[in-house]
Amino acid sequence: MFDLIIIGAGPAGISAAFEAQKLGVNYLVIEKGLIADTVYKYPVGLTVFSTVNELELQENTLHPAREKPTREELLSYYVRFTLENNLNIQTEEEVLSVEKIENNHYSVKSDKGEYETKNILFAIGAMQYPRRLNVPGEDLPKVHHRFIETYPWVKKNALVVGGGNSAGEAALFLAQEGAKSTLATFRKDWEETDPKQGCIKHWVKQPLEKELGKNCLELFFLGRVLEIRENEIVLEDENGEIETLPNDVVFVLIGSDADLTMLENLGVETRKSKYGVVPVYNEETFETNVSGVYVVGHFTEARHIVGAIETPKKIIPKIAEKLLKSAAQV
Numbered sequence: 001m002f003d004l005i006i007i008g009a010g011p012a013g014i015s016a017a018f019e020a021q022k023l024g025v026n027y028l029v030i031e032k033g034l035i036a037d038t039v040y041k042y043p044v045g046l047t048v049f050s051t052v053n054e055l056e057l058q059e060n061t062l063h064p065a066r067e068k069p070t071r072e073e074l075l076s077y078y079v080r081f082t083l084e085n086n087l088n089i090q091t092e093e094e095v096l097s098v099e100k101i102e103n104n105h106y107s108v109k110s111d112k113g114e115y116e117t118k119n120i121l122f123a124i125g126a127m128q129y130p131r132r133l134n135v136p137g138e139d140l141p142k143v144h145h146r147f148i149e150t151y152p153w154v155k156k157n158a159l160v161v162g163g164g165n166s167a168g169e170a171a172l173f174l175a176q177e178g179a180k181s182t183l184a185t186f187r188k189d190w191e192e193t194d195p196k197q198g199c200i201k202h203w204v205k206q207p208l209e210k211e212l213g214k215n216c217l218e219l220f221f222l223g224r225v226l227e228i229r230e231n232e233i234v235l236e237d238e239n240g241e242i243e244t245l246p247n248d249v250v251f252v253l254i255g256s257d258a259d260l261t262m263l264e265n266l267g268v269e270t271r272k273s274k275y276g277v278v279p280v281y282n283e284e285t286f287e288t289n290v291s292g293v294y295v296v297g298h299f300t301e302a303r304h305i306v307g308a309i310e311t312p313k314k315i316i317p318k319i320a321e322k323l324l325k326s327a328a329q330v
């Protein structure tokens, strides 16, 4: 019987494991992909937007070559941290269900085994379901809901749909490396200047504007995407005019959603927030309405890596304390 099973080894799960280990909590992390799988799936060569202090698990341990780390430096940092601290993480194992046996006693089934635990921490991120346009042609093999790299698309007609940083960065990478790239976005996302909104941040927008001037990149103010065809794409602009563009590849980068099914099956309440549906939890302890079931990271409202790392530092000591108290009562 574990004291704590953590589902997911992103920054949140790694931080939780490190805290649990320090406090002598008997824990296990189960990760369906690789260590820091979401970072692993960032575009190759991407420089992340957060500063070092927001990304590191322990002060003064992340040392990128430039001011901010690349995907590769950050991934290597999280992997090395896990190995050097000998964290108990099982990778390439997917948790399929969690069942409540009684209060503070859960059964966890994965595709490789079955475990029992007193507490369970969901650190599952919010990348499970990339959002779709739901238009004809979206299932064509040339349509991608993630952007990984630019080189297969050199000299090709590439269209990126989206209004956030990921879309802006993909359009920029494609244009800079020789694709004929169009960013199809909504005017309000492009013109939004409030950095708190999910718009394209100024450090992405400035180089994008430069590329626009050089004609490697086109901007299309989108009303909606109507249809994706083998060699073209049909778009409606913000004024209702229909345009058909030659097209070889489409990147739909309009966000993604968490899979809350396991939480919902346990009876965890959810609510709608500006980010989509999120679990309801106590803001101090991050415990849900189901005793012993906790949530942390990107699918809560502490979304960025800094929140994913800092929250476990607050809540794991509380879980450790609760475990000590209940052990003393037995």
Ligand SMILES: Cc1cc2nc3c(=O)[nH]c(=O)nc-3n(C[C@H](O)[C@H](O)[C@H](O)COP(=O)(O)OP(=O)(O)OC[C@H]3O[C@@H](n4cnc5c(N)ncnc54)[C@H](O)[C@@H]3O)c2cc1C
Pocket: 007, 008, 009, 010, 011, 012, 013, 030, 031, 032, 033, 034, 036, 037, 038, 039, 042, 043, 048, 049, 050, 093, 094, 095, 096, 123, 124, 125, 126, 127, 166, 296, 297, 298, 299, 303, 304, 305, 306, 308
């Ligand atoms: C291109 C890109 C750039 C970004 N840049 C930044 C940035 O500069 N700064 C920033 O703060 N944020 C950035 N983000 C967002 C950042 O990646 C997330 O905030 C961060 O990963 C959240 O950490 P997490 O541990 O909560 O979730 P994740 O890192 O998503 O980890 C969740 C883990 O859970 C695993 N998992 C899910 N379901 C199961 C299951 N059933 N069984 C087992 N394992 C499971 C997943 O495989 C995954 O590894 C960026 C995102 C993208 C896509």
